[in-house]
Amino acid sequence: MVVTVDGAQAGVLGIADRLRPDAAEAARELRELTGAEPVLLTGDNERAAKEVAAQVGITDIRGGLLPPDKVAAVRESGQRTMVLGDGVNDAPALAAAHCGVAMGRAGADLTLQTADVVVVRDELAAVPKVVELSRRARRLVKQNLVIAGTFITVLVVWGLVGHLPLPLGVAGHEGSTIIVGLNGLRLLGETCLAEPLTRAVIVTA
Template sequence: MIVVRIDGEPAGVLGLADQVRPDAADTVARLTALTATTPHLLTGDSPRAAARLAAEVGITNVHAGLLPQDKVAAVRNLHARGERVALVGDGVNDTPALAAAHVGIAMGRSGSDLALDTADAVITRDELATLPTLISLARRLVIANLVIAGTFIAVLVSWDLTGTLPLPLGVAGHEGSTIIVSLNGLRLLRNTAWQHATNQRQLVAPQLDPDT
């Protein structure tokens, strides 16, 4: 709140409030549906301001008035409960918590240099709507790579148990699976991968609309 004075006399009061990004509520809804967990808001803002912002985007777990060490403690409490924590932040105060989370995600354009260096992933587009796409692509990539590596290992082990696996062929098969997994990861550099994930995200949008 800002009090405006004219000639030393109060003439008015200005109320300042943080503006919620247009895609924030939609992103929270999609992340909730994608992860089947409720997001947490960790902020140094006052409880009143934090509650207002959380209500606008649909977050019910609010932790306000936190110092950097308090954010780290909140992340570690989630760890102790067996939760896998992905933290999104952009400020210097978020850096310790980004390091403590299983996955730290920084917003590229608005993020501080320290947050960008600490985070495991950086969203250069600075769009919150990219978060669900990022998680969806990461899951698909991990599952695909596990299937590829597991198939190669299963074939090589079965061959060795039931017959005679030549050592050069075994080494070639093992290293070959590593190369294929690496090449599969490089597919994320293609725009079509992101476009496909974005299209899938748009297809499920009607299911997340509270008015339907």
């Protein structure tokens, strides 16, 4: 912005977005989790977008985008995509993604309502942790279904083709419940999306 006094140029002010301290680390971890390069979608001009992306380590940058452009960019790959954003202009892209993640503290109300996941702590570093925790939870749910299904199948077949003592049947059924519960407790030791993601998209106003 050019500042003038009585029509004469007095100075020039430059305004830039301040990078979150954990942005670079979060981008690196998301790259490792998805196995693909994160994408930066922004309504800012291309030059400003490149400066921010260079600090974060993102090479796929698309600037000067309107909300419909962001939606089109999310859908064009046809991959399972997680979109991370906090502005009102990001809401359509979050809705179009397989998983939309909003930053809780800075996020607009519409964005928070649209997102599938809200990061309450407003820390980018929490996003990769949430993805990893979700994947572990999904694996445990599958394991628990197999454990419970196996116990029930054995007990039912035993009861149909042979003589299953009632105490043994009760013990087998309740024992499977205990095993499933103990298996689920393994998640409590984690610090913090279920389906494998193939790319991450970071959108800004």
